[in-house]
Amino acid sequence: GTTHRIAAEFIDLGIDNSAIHSLLFDNHSHNRVQILARALQNMQVLPAYKTSYTALSQDELNSFGHSKGDTEGIVNYGLSMKDIVFTAMFTENKDEGIIKISFRSKGDFDVNQYARKHFSGGGHINAAGGKSTDSLEGTIKKFIATLADANIE
Incomplete structure (x- = not known):
């Protein structure tokens, strides 16, 4: 379609699609890639609940000289595994005194309701x-502890 x-039309105009792709996807800092690697190393899988999660401590983030945005999108890697429908990422922020949590799901599991409740x-339903x-x-x-009653299917 459209x-x-x-x-x-872009191709006819001579747009360099490889340059656009590179600008969008191939511009991460070395620190961000190291943070991604650590998050993947820390990934845990709970097969009984079709759930995965990862966590990054403030010390881990500091050790890689993190910048704002370096953890953006990392939570989505948890859903890339077979049979996983719910994933979470826990990021420690000692400056604010909180653990920031990102939730993602596939299908009908409503992470909006889950996040509100717990x-x-x-x-949104899946983010x-x-x-x-x-x-x-x-x-x-x-x-x-909340997963047993979460009705993840």
Whole structure:
């Protein structure tokens, strides 16, 4: 449809699609890639709940000289695994005294309702956020404890 016509017009105009791709996707800092690697190393899978989660402590973020935005999108990697329909990322922010939580889901599992009920958050059916004033470890324990009643299918 329309998208293909627009793409064809760009090609006719001589737009360099590899340059556009590179500008959009190939411009991460070394620190961001190291943070991604650590988040993937920290990834845990809870097969009984079709759930995964990862966490980054303030010390881990500091060790990579993180900048605002370096953790953007990392939560989505949890959903890339087979049979996972719910994922979370816990990011410690000692300056604000909170654990920032990002939730993502596939299908009908409503992370907006989940975040509102358990972590003072909200968002959309498949993408939401929340927060906790508990420790990183305490927040993760609470998260795991809520899964039995979450009806994740």
